[in-house]
Every structure is written in C-alpha cells, then in structure tokens.
Amino acid sequence: MRKAVILGRRQAGIVEVPQPHAVQNWAVVKVHVTPMCTEYKQYLTGPRADVLGHEAAGEVVEVAQPGRVRLGDRVVVMPLYACGTCPLCVAGDYIYCQNVSSFSAFTGDQEGQSTYAQYLLKPDWLLLPIPEGVSYEHASLACCALGPSYGALRAANLSAIDTLLLTGAGPVGLGALVNARYRGARTIVVESNPYRVDRAQAMGAAAVIDPRDPDALAQINALTNGVGVDVALDCSGVVAAQRLCIDATRRRGRVAFIGECHDDLPIRVSPDLIRKGLTLIGNWHYNLADYPGVMHVIQHSPLLDLLVSHVLPMSRIQEAFELSASQQCAKILLKPWA
Numbered sequence: 001m002r003k004a005v006i007l008g009r010r011q012a013g014i015v016e017v018p019q020p021h022a023v024q025n026w027a028v029v030k031v032h033v034t035p036m037c038t039e040y041k042q043y044l045t046g047p048r049a050d051v052l053g054h055e056a057a058g059e060v061v062e063v064a065q066p067g068r069v070r071l072g073d074r075v076v077v078m079p080l081y082a083c084g085t086c087p088l089c090v091a092g093d094y095i096y097c098q099n100v101s102s103f104s105a106f107t108g109d110q111e112g113q114s115t116y117a118q119y120l121l122k123p124d125w126l127l128l129p130i131p132e133g134v135s136y137e138h139a140s141l142a143c144c145a146l147g148p149s150y151g152a153l154r155a156a157n158l159s160a161i162d163t164l165l166l167t168g169a170g171p172v173g174l175g176a177l178v179n180a181r182y183r184g185a186r187t188i189v190v191e192s193n194p195y196r197v198d199r200a201q202a203m204g205a206a207a208v209i210d211p212r213d214p215d216a217l218a219q220i221n222a223l224t225n226g227v228g229v230d231v232a233l234d235c236s237g238v239v240a241a242q243r244l245c246i247d248a249t250r251r252r253g254r255v256a257f258i259g260e261c262h263d264d265l266p267i268r269v270s271p272d273l274i275r276k277g278l279t280l281i282g283n284w285h286y287n288l289a290d291y292p293g294v295m296h297v298i299q300h301s302p303l304l305d306l307l308v309s310h311v312l313p314m315s316r317i318q319e320a321f322e323l324s325a326s327q328q329c330a331k332i333l334l335k336p337w338a
C-alpha cells in the first residue's frame with residue numbers, strides 16, 4: 001500500500017509499505033478520506049516522520065473474527081488508540097485512557113497506524129458507523145473538525161440564548177463555529193488571518209474582531225451591553241487569546257479550552273475564579289455517546305461544506321503540506337487512492 005511520510009524539513013513524499021492485517025478485534029479499514037490536522041507543524045521542522053495523521057473515514061475490508069464491524073461497513077475512524085476496558089474507556093471517554101499500549105507490540109504489525117495511508121488498523125469499537133446518505137468526506141469531519149468543539153460546547157452547555165466568544169478560526173475554530181451556529185448561539189470570532197476572517201463571516205459570525213486591536217476587549221464588551229459573553233472557547237492555543245476569553249466572559253460564565261498550548265496561562269484565583277464565579281473547562285475530544293449528536297450536525301448543518309476548503313489526492317502531499325502550512329485554507333481532506 002501507499003502512505004505519505006515526512007522525509008525531512010519541508011519535504012514530504014509517498015512510500016510503498018506492507019499492508020496491515022486484522023488481528024483479534026482489530027479490523028483493517030480502507031481509507032477513503034483522511035483530513036489534515038496539525039501534521040504541518042512536523043512538516044515545517046522535520047525530521048522524518050513515518051506515522052502521520054489521526055483522522056479518517058473509510059470502509060472495513062478485513063476482520064479476524066466476528067465482532068462489532070463487518071466487511072463493507074462504512075465507518076468513521078476515531079482518533080488515537082485506547083485499551084477499551086478501563087473506567088474512562090467504558091464511560092466513552094476513551095480519549096483520556098491512561099493504558100495506551102504499543103501499537104506494534106499488540107498487533108505485530110509495523111504498519112497500520114498512519115491515517116495518511118491506503119489502509120489502517122483499528123480496534124473495532126473505535127470504528128463508528130456512517131449513516132446512509134452521508135459521504136466519506138462529510139463523515140470525516142466527525143474527527144478533529146467538529147469533535148473537540150462539540151465536546152467543549154456541550155460541556156459548556158451553549159444554547160441559543162448565549163453569546164459565544166470564539167478565539168482562533170483555523171479548521172478547529174471554524175468547526176466550532178459550525179457547532180455554535182447549530183446550537184443557535186450568537187458568535188463573536190477573534191481572528192486576524194484574512195482568509196479565515198472571510199470564512200468566519202461567510203459562516204455567519206456576528207462580528208469578527210482583530211486580536212491585534214488594543215481595544216479588542218472593549219469591542220467585545222460593547223457587543224454585549226458591557227456585560228461580557230456567556231461562553232468563551234479558545235481554539236487558538238495562544239496565551240493572549242486564552243486570557244481574552246477569561247476577561248471577556250461575564251460573571252458566572254463558562255470558558256472552555258481546546259487549542260493546544262505549551263505556554264503557561266497566568267490565572268488569578270480571586271478576581272478570575274472566585275469573585276467572577278467562572279467555570280473553566282478543558283476538553284480534548286467528545287464522548288463516544290455524543291457521536292450521534294456530531295453526526296446530526298453533519299447531516300443538518302448548512303455550513304458544513306464551508307468547513308472544507310480543499311480536497312486533494314494524497315499523491316500531491318507536498319503541495320497539500322505547503323497549503324496547510326500557509327494557513328490559506330480551512331480543513332483540507334486527502335484522498336489516499338488518488
């Protein structure tokens with residue numbers, strides 16, 4: 001089979017590798033669509049990376065034993081691997097599983113972990129059915145495009161009477177805008193990249209504020225009668241934006257974080273938390289029980305196609321990475337068989 005790899009700094013290509021095989025309850029999926037996520041960060045820095053991607057939709061083509069999936073099933077491939085038996089996994093919060101073991105030690109296969117590949121290998125319980133009439137392209141948005149924000153906005157109980165502040169309108173932030181609009185919330189977006197500002201406006205953002213404006217906070221206050229937003233969601237992973245989320249949220253509001261960040265956000269316990277009564281929410285993905293809800297958004301949101309800016313054959317991986325790194329894009333979908 002063919003898969004995409006990073007060969008070095010700003011160099012990507014296609015290599016031929018052995019196809020993985022089903023073992024126990026792990027099934028082989030023929031990958032029809034694999035969305036690009038944060039892999040461009042590795043592409044920009046190098047070094048070589050042989051395992052790429054964590055989002056996919058495809059078709060079950062090999063099973064080793066009767067189980068939860070059958071040959072021909074169309075499935076969303078959930079991100080990462082997990083034990084399936086610990087309390088977090090059983091509760092559907094498998095993304096937080098602490099018992100993630102070595103892929104190759106368990107499967108005996110070296111290949112099958114990449115989603116940037118023609119085939120992958122996955123435990124059957126992490127392969128969720130795609131409803132009839134939903135395309136692989138649309139179904140693949142049930143991974144990082146819509147997933148982290150779905151979980152976060154559900155935890156924050158965002159509703160149609162709320163105003164949401166959304167910082168960062170990259171692919172995850174635009175996915176959050178789809179989810180927020182689906183919930184009926186008025187949404188104020190903070191973004192400076194003109195391509196993404198246009199996209200957020202096309203998707204119905206009530207206002208888009210440039211984070212470089214020194215009066216960004218005052219602008220948000222002016223849009224909320226001086227009270228602040230009900231809910232804030234940071235999708236940027238930038239400390240200044242995370243801080244803005246806390247400062248722009250009203251008393252007793254909710255602030256959620258899904259943008260990965262490796263720097264420290266200073267929090268002042270008394271003014272930020274105790275006196276303001278804020279609820280802070282950290283969220284990675286969504287609970288497996290929320291999959292039908294995510295699929296409902298996919299089936300009914302009129303904004304879904306605006307979330308995807310490019311569909312490219314995987315054979316053009318170098319160009320796809322350059323595009324992803326340029327940030328002149330929303331979600332990019334790769335087709336491993338083209």
Ligand SMILES: [Zn+2]
Binds near residue numbers: 085
């Ligand atoms: Zn587990």
Ligand SMILES: [Zn+2]
Binds near residue numbers: 038055143144
């Ligand atoms: Zn992702």
